[in-house]
Amino acid sequence: MPSEPYRVAIEPEVSDELRRLAAVDEELVDVAIRLMLALRDDPWTGEDLRERYNLRAIKDCRKLRFDLPGWKGKPRYRLVYRNEPLDGAPGLVRIWSLGPRDDLIAYGRAATRITRAAASERRHRR
Amino acid sequence: MARGKGAGSSQAAQPRMKRGGGAAVPSLTLEEGRQQLHKLATSFSRLKKPSRSLLDRAHSVGPYRKGGLMLVPEIDAVAAVARIEEAKREREALLDEIEDLGIILLAQERLAEPTPVERLIPIEQLAREFGREHLLAE
Numbered sequence: 508m509p510s511e512p513y514r515v516a517i518e519p520e521v522s523d524e525l526r527r528l529a530a531v532d533e534e535l536v537d538v539a540i541r542l543m544l545a546l547r548d549d550p551w552t553g554e555d556l557r558e559r560y561n562l563r564a565i566k567d568c569r570k571l572r573f574d575l576p577g578w579k580g581k582p583r584y585r586l587v588y589r590n591e592p593l594d595g596a597p598g599l600v601r602i603w604s605l606g607p608r609d610d611l612i613a614y615g616r617a618a619t620r621i622t623r624a625a626a627s628e629r630r631h632r633r
Numbered sequence: 634m635a636r637g638k639g640a641g642s643s644q645a646a647q648p649r650m651k652r653g654g655g656a657a658v659p660s661l662t663l664e665e666g667r668q669q670l671h672k673l674a675t676s677f678s679r680l681k682k683p684s685r686s687l688l689d690r691a692h693s694v695g696p697y698r699k700g701g702l703m704l705v706p707e708i709d710a711v712a713a714v715a716r717i718e719e720a721k722r723e724r725e726a727l728l729d730e731i732e733d734l735g736i737i738l739l740a741q742e743r744l745a746e747p748t749p750v751e752r753l754i755p756i757e758q759l760a761r762e763f764g765r766e767h768l769l770a771e
Contacts, residue, residue: 516753518743525763540765543756556736564740587736589743601753603743604736612728615735 512547517602524605528584535584538573539605542586550590550600567591568603583608650693650700658693658703666694666702673704683712 528535545552553569567590572582587604604611649657661669673692684690687709695701754762760769 515756516750517756517759518748519752519754522754522759522762525759529763536763537765537768540756540760540763540768541771544760544768544771547756556733560733560737562737564744565737568736568740570736585732585736587739589740599750599753602756604739608732611732611735611739613735614738615731615733618734618738619731 513550513598513600515543515546515550515600515602517543518604521602521605527606532575534575538575539584539586542571542573543602546588546600550588553586553588572608585611587611648698650698658688658691660693660695660698660700662698663694663696666692666704670704677704677706677708680706680708683708687713 525536525539528539551569553571556565556568556570569588569590571586571588573584573586574580574582584606585604585608586602588600588602591599591601648660650660669692677690680690684706687705690706690709692704693700693702694704757769760766
């Protein structure tokens with residue numbers, strides 16, 4: 508454990524995302540804030556996405572799964588963050604996103620639709 | 634092994650009822666169901682290979698051939714449940730990948746226009762804003 512805690516800071520939008528979580532259940536806010544506070548001591552606790560996808564965009568990007576205490580199923584919420592500048596060096600833990608896993612899935616789906624449409628348009632142009 | 638002989642021979646004369654997915658299932662009255670139950674159970678128990686669909690060898694039974702009960706070979710029912718479980722696992726794995734795709738896109742967006750560090754909100758401030766200052770002391 509480092510003698511100095513790491514600096515954890517959130518993107519301004521995350522504040523709104525946390526408010527939306529509060530509307531679902533106030534206890535989710537407790538869980539999310541506890542998780543973010545814990546990152547001050549251990550910013551490597553999240554799942555490293557680079558291990559699964561060798562993409563530059565997700566370098567140093569990690570995700571944490573969470574849910575209400577006592578929830579029996581798979582965790583339904585995600586916290587996405589990035590360690591800046593590099594893992595292994597003291598820096599900033601930047602919280603990128605916080606919310607239901609379904610939002611990320613919807614985002615991914617929308618993106619694949621856009622990509623498909625763009626690819627189809629390119630094919631038509633040829 | 635082929636379909637049960639008894640089940641197959643009784644199907645020819647029986648009206649078939651359209652079911653979900655478009656499969657036509659032989660339809661029996663309650664009395665016919667009673668009479669054929671033993672024969673069907675015997676033929677079903679001899680089956681060695683599950684069918685592709687749960688309805689392939691099913692028999693619908695009900696008053697006036699209007700259904701209400703469905704008889705299916707055990708081997709087909711077990712295989713159908715296994716297929717559902719496998720589909721659930723595959724769906725979950727695909728959703729995991731779509732979720733990660735969402736994160737990759739989010740990362741691309743965030744990195745394209747990074748918020749200046751001075752505009753970020755420190756976690757301690759956020760905790761206070763949400764009335765969670767007590768968590769800071771934990």
